[in-house]
Amino acid sequence: MSDNSMHSGIVSPKGIWWVPAAPQERKWVIVAFIWCMILFAMMPLWHLRGGQNPSGIRAKVSAADYEARVNRFIEEHKVGEDKGVPIVAPPPGSDVYLLGRMWSWSPILKLKKDTEYTLHLSSVDLNHGFSLYPVNINFQVVPGYDYGLKVTPSKAGEFSIICNEFCGIGHHLMVGKVIVEE
Amino acid sequence: MNSISNLAAKFRTCPVTGLKVDRTAENLIKVNAVVAVVCLLLGAVAALLIVLTRWQAVHLLPAEWYYRLLTSHGLNMLIFFIIFFEMAVLYFAGPVLLNCRLPAPKLGWVNFGLMVIGMIMVNTMVYTGKADVTFTSYPPLMADPMYYLGIILFAVGALLVTFQFMATLVVAKKEKTYEGSIPLVVFGALTANIIAIITLLHGALIFIPAFLWSLGLMNMDPQIYRLVFWGLGHSSQQINVAAHVAIWYLLAGLTCGGVVLSEKVSRAAYVLYILFISMASAHHLLVDPGFGPAWKVWNTSYAMYLAVLASMIHGFTVPAGVEMGLRLRGYTNGLFEWLRKAPWGDPGFSGMALSVVIFGFMGGITGVTIGTEQINIIAHNTLRIPGHFHVTVVGGTALAFMAVTYYVLPLIFQKRVAFWGLAKLQPYLFGIGISIMGMGMIFQGIFGVPRRHWDITFSGALFPVEFHPAVTFFQAVMGIGGIIAFTGALAFILIAVVTVFFGKTVTEADLKSGASGLPQGVLKLPPQVHTGAHVVKAHETGARGTVVLVGIFFVCFVLYYFTNWKILSFLWKVG
Ligand code: HEM
Ligand SMILES: [Cu+2]
Numbered sequence: 001m002s003d004n005s006m007h008s009g010i011v012s013p014k015g016i017w018w019v020p021a022a023p024q025e026r027k028w029v030i031v032a033f034i035w036c037m038i039l040f041a042m043m044p045l046w047h048l049r050g051g052q053n054p055s056g057i058r059a060k061v062s063a064a065d066y067e068a069r070v071n072r073f074i075e076e077h078k079v080g081e082d083k084g085v086p087i088v089a090p091p092p093g094s095d096v097y098l099l100g101r102m103w104s105w106s107p108i109l110k111l112k113k114d115t116e117y118t119l120h121l122s123s124v125d126l127n128h129g130f131s132l133y134p135v136n137i138n139f140q141v142v143p144g145y146d147y148g149l150k151v152t153p154s155k156a157g158e159f160s161i162i163c164n165e166f167c168g169i170g171h172h173l174m175v176g177k178v179i180v181e182e
Numbered sequence: 183m184n185s186i187s188n189l190a191a192k193f194r195t196c197p198v199t200g201l202k203v204d205r206t207a208e209n210l211i212k213v214n215a216v217v218a219v220v221c222l223l224l225g226a227v228a229a230l231l232i233v234l235t236r237w238q239a240v241h242l243l244p245a246e247w248y249y250r251l252l253t254s255h256g257l258n259m260l261i262f263f264i265i266f267f268e269m270a271v272l273y274f275a276g277p278v279l280l281n282c283r284l285p286a287p288k289l290g291w292v293n294f295g296l297m298v299i300g301m302i303m304v305n306t307m308v309y310t311g312k313a314d315v316t317f318t319s320y321p322p323l324m325a326d327p328m329y330y331l332g333i334i335l336f337a338v339g340a341l342l343v344t345f346q347f348m349a350t351l352v353v354a355k356k357e358k359t360y361e362g363s364i365p366l367v368v369f370g371a372l373t374a375n376i377i378a379i380i381t382l383l384h385g386a387l388i389f390i391p392a393f394l395w396s397l398g399l400m401n402m403d404p405q406i407y408r409l410v411f412w413g414l415g416h417s418s419q420q421i422n423v424a425a426h427v428a429i430w431y432l433l434a435g436l437t438c439g440g441v442v443l444s445e446k447v448s449r450a451a452y453v454l455y456i457l458f459i460s461m462a463s464a465h466h467l468l469v470d471p472g473f474g475p476a477w478k479v480w481n482t483s484y485a486m487y488l489a490v491l492a493s494m495i496h497g498f499t500v501p502a503g504v505e506m507g508l509r510l511r512g513y514t515n516g517l518f519e520w521l522r523k524a525p526w527g528d529p530g531f532s533g534m535a536l537s538v539v540i541f542g543f544m545g546g547i548t549g550v551t552i553g554t555e556q557i558n559i560i561a562h563n564t565l566r567i568p569g570h571f572h573v574t575v576v577g578g579t580a581l582a583f584m585a586v587t588y589y590v591l592p593l594i595f596q597k598r599v600a601f602w603g604l605a606k607l608q609p610y611l612f613g614i615g616i617s618i619m620g621m622g623m624i625f626q627g628i629f630g631v632p633r634r635h636w637d638i639t640f641s642g643a644l645f646p647v648e649f650h651p652a653v654t655f656f657q658a659v660m661g662i663g664g665i666i667a668f669t670g671a672l673a674f675i676l677i678a679v680v681t682v683f684f685g686k687t688v689t690e691a692d693l694k695s696g697a698s699g700l701p702q703g704v705l706k707l708p709p710q711v712h713t714g715a716h717v718v719k720a721h722e723t724g725a726r727g728t729v730v731l732v733g734i735f736f737v738c739f740v741l742y743y744f745t746n747w748k749i750l751s752f753l754w755k756v757g
Binding site: 050 | 245246249279314316320322323360361362363364365366367370403404405408428431432434435436439440441442443444445446447448467468469470471472473474475478479482483487488490491494495498499502503506507510550554555556558559560561562563564628629630632633634635636637638640642643644645647649650710711712713717718720721724725728729732736739740743747750751753754755756757
């Protein structure tokens with residue numbers, strides 16, 4: 001149909017149809033292509049310039065090893081307890097460990113504002129979801145994997161950790177806490 | 183003589199389109215469509231109950247049943263309803279549109295049997311409480327082995343149908359049942375079919391190990407499972423996209439004589455879908471510990487967003503094709519006369535048009551944004567995710583499937599559509615309802631409200647959490663939208679079931695007199711080929727109205743995208 005006729009999508013095109021598109025269509029393809037390149041460039045750019053990236057330090061870890069590491073961390077820096085959950089105040093700049101299990105987060109972290117920590121996340125049973133409220137930072141917590149993220153709290157106050165990956169019937173009870181001090 | 187009466191038994195001639203219709207293919211279209219609707223009913227009842235649970239003001243179900251019905255809803259909607267319907271689409275796009283016989287007709291029934299058995303096994307496991315794992319079944323969460331086996335049987339059946347479709351193309355080519363190249367709609371179905379094969383192989387790669395793991399015969403790494411599962415799970419969404427875009431082109435032609443602007447551009451866009459499809463898994467894993475940034479950036483963008491480019495192309499060519507079709511039929515005044523005079527009372531057209539707008543405008547923009555590596559940090563597993571996919575796979579795919587049903591009923595089932603007045607309203611009810619619900623979910627997600635969560639008041643939890651007061655409002659938006667969408671789905675089911683089982687058969691007289699229950703494209707098929715002086719004129723004018731519409735779309739896209747980067751930049755530093 002290389003002549004001037006037009007047909008619908010249920011008609012077999014005859015003859016050679018590999019011909020240049022009309023100007024409007026061609027222009028739209030170009031605009032869309034440029035936009036796609038911008039969309040792509042934004043991600044590497046944010047790694048260079050932006051402050052929020054899900055890169056992290058990533059490693060495999062067994063459930064038993066991770067739990068032992070968390071327990072050691074709690075012993076070393078425990079400063080109190082809230083409803084049976086240990087409160088831990090690690091030194092600025094240190095590695096901080098959080099453990100997810102059905103259906104709790106442990107320990108409660110006491111951090112300093114504007115200080116960088118390496119926050120390690122893992123689970124000893126199922127997948128869980130780390131969701132910091134109300135900041136709205138979300139990471140997947142996968143058993144067998146240690147996800148170490150550099151975080152710098154920018155505001156003082158009390159924050160909640162919600163679980164946002166389905167982890168069984170008590171999923172909605174799984175709430176933890178982070179306290180940030182000036 | 184004998185062979186002629188044999189032929190007559192195998193084929194009938196369609197009085198509207200003049201196509202020769204293979205009777206086995208026709209029967210397979212019918213049974214697959216009917217089972218699809220049964221699954222839709224199961225899924226819709228679950229939908230109503232879970233949306234009324236998520237709306238905390240109602241909070242209907244106990245926790246156990248919320249998660250169970252959530253599992254049932256995901257499976258029956260996303261897997262069973264959609265895939266059974268796609269099987270019907272393949273039997274239609276193959277033998278019917280190519281005017282040829284169905285090869286290995288008996289195999290068609292075996293496939294259908296496997297799929298039905300699989301579907302029943304899975305539902306039995308879910309409803310007896312042996313598979314409370316949601317449709318993603320992430321290990322170490324484990325279901326009964328029969329659950330995985332059911333999924334495997336279903337997938338094998340579907341895989342065989344895709345092979346049968348390939349065989350149909352070979353038969354049609356060999357027996358010369360069409361001239362030139364296959365029509366664009368068939369090409370779209372072929373794309374869906376190829377993607378389906380890739381997808382179902384990923385499915386085998388993950389569900390066979392999962393089955394063995396559930397029997398205690400092997401280990402399963404939770405992160406590898408997530409990777410391969412989404413190779414199945416997201417690629418299958420690309421089957422849906424390819425299939426519903428093919429339906430857009432089909433309905434554009436049938437409802438208003440919409441044309442293909444450029445075979446080259448539209449087909450090239452389809453090929454882009456095929457090339458980059460296996461990378462789709464990544465955008466589910468952007469905040470997972472198992473993968474590094476380079477892998478995430480490259481894969482989530484489907485190699486520099488070339489699959490997005492494909493969707494943006496179809497998002498232009500479909501409405502522009504409709505505009506040209508209507509301009510060719512005389513609606514040439516101004517920018518938008520064609521749009522005002524379009525057949526909005528034909529549910530085949532309104533459903534298609536709404537599907538294009540909801541999928542492209544809401545689904546596309548939100549999807550590209552939250553699938554950006556860093557922006558995913560503020561979206562992962564929040565209600566923004568179901569908000570997004572209810573405006574893609576529901577407002578886009580499911581609605582397109584509903585729209586085409588209004589043509590399948592008279593053309594294949596040869597029945598007049600029952601409750602015609604309701605049918606005219608149905609796409610609006612469903613489309614608008616699901617959009618409202620999607621918005622309600624997306625805004626809650628922006629406040630951090632999690633998906634798959636029974637109780638966001640956290641009663642009984644160790645520490646209290648209280649959401650922003652605005653969440654209460656968006657909860658109501660979600661609830662009300664959900665109820666409207668449910669009503670729309672129920673109306674569709676009612677219309678389809680009553681038409682199929684109690685509908686009046688279409689007669690020649692009905693076609694002549696313009697009886698009710700027949701969409702206008704069936705009563706008087708618009709010209710599918712246009713020639714003459716007015717075509718030259720149309721080439722000159724082009725699709726000016728569509729240019730304005732995609733311009734608006736583009737501005738919204740850019741604004742939404744950069745607003746989200748801005749929101750992200752307010753977060754704690756993390757990396
Ligand atoms: C009839 C209108 C519908 C309504 C009112 C509705 C409502 C809902 C609600 C409230 C959820 C739960 C969100 C959550 O708590 O996390 C949900 C989840 C979901 N819906 Fe729908 N939905 C509808 C139609 C559909 C259709 C047609 C499909 C697929 C084609 C679909 C696919 C899904 C999927 C895959 C999930 C996720 C399940 C999970 O998280 O495990 N929905 N829907
Ligand atoms: Cu959890």
